[in-house]
Amino acid sequence: MKYLMLWVRVAFAVHSLVSGTNYFFDYLPPPPTDGTPVGPFIDEMNATGLFAVIKVVETLVGVCLLTNRFVPIALVAELPISITIFYLSTFVDGSPRAIFIGPRELFYNTFLLASYAGYYVAFANVLSAPKPLWAKEVREQVVRNLLVWK
Numbered sequence: 259m260k261y262l263m264l265w266v267r268v269a270f271a272v273h274s275l276v277s278g279t280n281y282f283f284d285y286l287p288p289p290p291t292d293g294t295p296v297g298p299f300i301d302e303m304n305a306t307g308l309f310a311v312i313k314v315v316e317t318l319v320g321v322c323l324l325t326n327r328f329v330p331i332a333l334v335a336e337l338p339i340s341i342t343i344f345y346l347s348t349f350v351d352g353s354p355r356a357i358f359i360g361p362r363e364l365f366y367n368t369f370l371l372a373s374y375a376g377y378y379v380a381f382a383n384v385l386s387a388p389k390p391l392w393a394k395e396v397r398e399q400v401v402r403n404l405l406v407w408k
Contacts, residue, residue: 263373270366271323274336278317281310289359294351312339323370330377333370340367 280286291297303309315335322332340363347360371378389396 263370266366266369266373267323267326267329270370271320273320273363273366274316274323275320278313278315278320281313282317289355290353291351294353296346296351296356299346299350315339329370330374333367333374336367337371340364 276286280288291300300309303312316339319332319336322328344360344364347356347363351360391397391400
């Protein structure tokens with residue numbers, strides 16, 4: 259199972275890096291979106307600058323996954339993007355290529371979220387007292403986590 263998780267993490271990292279950096283460096287042709295509502299949707303995201311933000315997030319997620327740094331938060335940051343890709347590919351576009359890419363994207367992300375579930379247990383508290391970043395014990399924990407590069 260350890261090697262499966264590693265393989266999925268690296269595959270998702272490469273996919274995210276290629277998808278994110280391709281937007282800025284244009285080394286692969288973009289997937290065709292003519293004749294589907296996906297094209298105008300992406301055009302509008304480009305016009306507002308949102309698509310560039312998404313591609314920056316994808317690139318950063320790819321770097322985090324590939325270097326095995328900040329993986330739990332990177333997976334959470336990528337989840338809304340994965341859900342959107344899944345929805346657009348599966349239900350809006352519907353081409354064979356899109357049908358393959360959308361579910362794979364969501365599977366990679368949710369499989370890795372489940373693989374790193376232990377890091378999210380603290381979020382499952384029903385009643386939670388605030389732990390602000392400026393509290394000494396929280397600040398010390400953040401510093402310890404950032405200084406320890408295993």
